[in-house]
Amino acid sequence: MRRVAIALALLAIAGGCREKKANPNNPNEANKVEVRAVRVYFESPNMLLIAEPRNLPLPENPAAAIPAVLRELTKGPSNANLARLLPADTVVRAAYMLPDGTAFVDLGGPTLTAGWGTGTHEELMAVYSLVQTVTANFAEAKRVRVLVNGEPAETLGGHIWLGKSLQPMPLLVEPGSR
Amino acid sequence: MKRFILLTSLALLAAASIVLGQATVQSTTPATLRTQSGDRQIAIAHQNGQTYFSAEDVVAGLGGSVAADAHGYRVTINNNVAAFGPDSRFGVVRDDLIEMPAAPVVIDNHPFVTIQFFQGFLAKTADLDVVWDERAKLMQIRPLQHTVVGVQVSVANVQGISKIVFTLSQSSGYAIVKEQGGYTIRFAAQIRPPFNEQAYEDPNVAKITFSGTDARIQLTSPDVAGDAYKLDNPYRVVLDVRKVAPSPNAPVLPQSNKPVEQPGIHTIVIDPGHGGKDIGASGPGGLLEKDATLAIANKLAASLATKLGARVILTREDDSVVSLDQRTGVANQYKADLFLSVHMNAAPVKGAHGSEVYFLSLEASDELAKKAAESENASSSGHTPSTQGDLKLILWDLAQQEYLAESSRFAQSIQEEMNALAGIQNRGVKQAPFKVLVGATMPAALVEVAFISNPDEEAKIKNEQFQNTVVDALTRAVQRYKTDYETRIGIAQPAPPAPAAPPATTTTTTTARTGT
Numbered sequence: 001m002r003r004v005a006i007a008l009a010l011l012a013i014a015g016g017c018r019e020k021k022a023n024p025n026n027p028n029e030a031n032k033v034e035v036r037a038v039r040v041y042f043e044s045p046n047m048l049l050i051a052e053p054r055n056l057p058l059p060e061n062p063a064a065a066i067p068a069v070l071r072e073l074t075k076g077p078s079n080a081n082l083a084r085l086l087p088a089d090t091v092v093r094a095a096y097m098l099p100d101g102t103a104f105v106d107l108g109g110p111t112l113t114a115g116w117g118t119g120t121h122e123e124l125m126a127v128y129s130l131v132q133t134v135t136a137n138f139a140e141a142k143r144v145r146v147l148v149n150g151e152p153a154e155t156l157g158g159h160i161w162l163g164k165s166l167q168p169m170p171l172l173v174e175p176g177s178r
Numbered sequence: 179m180k181r182f183i184l185l186t187s188l189a190l191l192a193a194a195s196i197v198l199g200q201a202t203v204q205s206t207t208p209a210t211l212r213t214q215s216g217d218r219q220i221a222i223a224h225q226n227g228q229t230y231f232s233a234e235d236v237v238a239g240l241g242g243s244v245a246a247d248a249h250g251y252r253v254t255i256n257n258n259v260a261a262f263g264p265d266s267r268f269g270v271v272r273d274d275l276i277e278m279p280a281a282p283v284v285i286d287n288h289p290f291v292t293i294q295f296f297q298g299f300l301a302k303t304a305d306l307d308v309v310w311d312e313r314a315k316l317m318q319i320r321p322l323q324h325t326v327v328g329v330q331v332s333v334a335n336v337q338g339i340s341k342i343v344f345t346l347s348q349s350s351g352y353a354i355v356k357e358q359g360g361y362t363i364r365f366a367a368q369i370r371p372p373f374n375e376q377a378y379e380d381p382n383v384a385k386i387t388f389s390g391t392d393a394r395i396q397l398t399s400p401d402v403a404g405d406a407y408k409l410d411n412p413y414r415v416v417l418d419v420r421k422v423a424p425s426p427n428a429p430v431l432p433q434s435n436k437p438v439e440q441p442g443i444h445t446i447v448i449d450p451g452h453g454g455k456d457i458g459a460s461g462p463g464g465l466l467e468k469d470a471t472l473a474i475a476n477k478l479a480a481s482l483a484t485k486l487g488a489r490v491i492l493t494r495e496d497d498s499v500v501s502l503d504q505r506t507g508v509a510n511q512y513k514a515d516l517f518l519s520v521h522m523n524a525a526p527v528k529g530a531h532g533s534e535v536y537f538l539s540l541e542a543s544d545e546l547a548k549k550a551a552e553s554e555n556a557s558s559s560g561h562t563p564s565t566q567g568d569l570k571l572i573l574w575d576l577a578q579q580e581y582l583a584e585s586s587r588f589a590q591s592i593q594e595e596m597n598a599l600a601g602i603q604n605r606g607v608k609q610a611p612f613k614v615l616v617g618a619t620m621p622a623a624l625v626e627v628a629f630i631s632n633p634d635e636e637a638k639i640k641n642e643q644f645q646n647t648v649v650d651a652l653t654r655a656v657q658r659y660k661t662d663y664e665t666r667i668g669i670a671q672p673a674p675p676a677p678a679a680p681p682a683t684t685t686t687t688t689t690a691r692t693g694t
Contacts, residue, residue, distance in 0.1 A: 047525060083525075096265055099251065099263075100252065100261040102270050104268065119459035120521055120523055120610070121525045121530065121626070122459075124610050125525075143273075145270075152275055158452060158456055158613075160612065164611070165273050
């Protein structure tokens with residue numbers, strides 16, 4: 001019985017140690033969650049980006065909320081008239097912000113890892129659906145830098161250069177969704 | 179049961195020790211930072227085989243500051259700003275990544291980073307190098323060591339041709355820029371010039387001036403054409419200049435800083451998109467983009483050689499993998515006058531159809547644009563830019579930007595011809611940041627012939643007659659652009675003859691087709 005007590009005491013110590021001290025500088029620190037209206041972008045029948053509204057429980061910290069919004073984007077549209085842009089198996093591995101307004105989006109998944117065989121239009125719109133979704137929902141984000149599997153990537157599918165941060169391109173967005 | 183409890187306890191003890199180990203707050207140790215202004219103490223920490231340096235201590239030693247906000251840390255040194263976050267091994271400076279082997283750590287609310295952060299930041303913004311000596315616990319920050327290349331100049335006139343020879347103590351990249359009344363040779367390496375300015379009693383060359391990494395050759399008259407090449411052993415850059423007959427119209431010297439070998443459109447690089455394991459998009463009927471682009475590019479190369487008498491080079495002639503950089507590399511290496519990348523489009527929207535023509539858009543960040551302007555000013559005012567590595571980077575990043583106006587005209591010409599094709603809807607000239615166009619040092623465009631993702635268009639793309647129609651349209655587009663360009667720069671352009679296509683000559687990586 002005594003040994004059980006010791007074991008439980010050790011468990012309590014381990015559990016106590018696991019609790020990290022809250023760090024105000026860590027954007028991924030879980031904080032207050034509230035339901036927010038966000039807009040995620042898909043392709044319209046006019047072949048432009050169009051916003052689909054969603055209500056999501058999001059952490060208050062915008063940097064912590066970006067991955068949650070992007071994961072909603074990868075689920076695809078609920079409106080059948082809109083088209084999914086990123087491959088269905090895309091995984092948002094991480095997303096975070098730096099103080100200069102650069103949002104990093106780290107993608108993965110079998111298709112993007114193997115090399116996405118697609119055309120210019122689809123790739124262009126997929127990349128800018130990320131850019132538009134991040135910058136439209138988070139005022140602090142001025143530009144988006146896309147990584148694949150944690151590393152800088154040349155392109156997602158052989159066309160659109162990811163070697164620089166990308167700013168929103170309003171010409172690709174339906175006028176009502178800009 | 180007792181044994182079970184004992185084992186469980188031991189397992190828990192082991193788990194606890196692991197967790198405790200992970201959660202242990204790293205202790206810091208002192209080290210020395212040596213800069214040009216002296217030594218000072220900094221804190222370092224070791225974790226997971228990495229050495230971390232207190233960002234605040236090192237930055238303070240350089241006269242800068244570190245500010246924290248909800249997203250991470252902003253570092254400012256001499257008005258240059260970089261940023262990093264506690265969860266990312268990528269920092270950012272001037273829109274470029276600083277790659278670190280491990281993410282920064284926060285110890286007692288103070289951020290610690292690996293040396294790569296300072297190396298990346300200071301090399302890009304201050305031309306400084308950062309070196310760490312683990313044994314002496316000494317971090318040194320000192321000026322980057324540049325190799326300075328010696329340059330000698332000679333000018334000789336042989337049978338009316340002025341031969342300007344720059345002999346370098348070792349090889350260096352260079353770009354030749356034609357400007358109003360002369361040429362500038364911009365060397366990639368830092369150079370030790372033989373003089374600042376020298377006048378010549380030569381029929382074509384008035385004087386040569388050195389400024390930073392630039393050698394400017396001022397000509398005696400605007401009616402002079404140049405031809406540049408390089409020689410090895412010793413490494414020489416040679417510019418032959420000769421008088422040409424003034425054109426009937428006032429000579430319009432291109433203002434686009436186009437490197438000039440022979441003015442006009444003579445060499446065209448056609449790039450069949452994708453290849454090898456990079457299949458590109460696929461049609462619902464199984465047609466692969468890489469096959470369609472090669473078929474059309476081959477026909478286009480033959481057509482341009484035959485109808486325009488152009489030297490045409492393909493970036494690939496079979497089902498091989500060619501990287502995006504290699505494709506523009508081929509165009510730059512052959513000093514092509516035009517670059518056209520051929521692709522088939524794909525869209526998730528069913529029924530997407532028509533052709534699209536693109537040229538490059540590069541969103542130069544405010545920071546990048548500012549730096550480019552500073553470099554321009556520094557070059558023109560005779561000061562050597564303080565950030566040589568950065569200047570090179572900016573010039574490469576913006577290589578295509580110098581040609582955007584011409585690329586736009588070229589794309590427009592293609593669009594109009596594709597638009598005129600029956601059954602192809604015009605979707606207009608567009609701009610996008612295409613990797614394959616970024617480094618091209620000539621007018622460059624990308625054509626999406628049709629949507630391979632649409633079964634109707636896929637069937638068309640397979641059809642040889644449709645392919646021929648597309649090739650005819652693209653040939654007319656290139657011809658129109660060529661005539662337009664050569665008229666604007668004042669070259670008399672006789673109507674091209676239509677000789678028979680000669681047999682193709684093959685190089686190791688490309689096929690060159692030249693009309694007679």
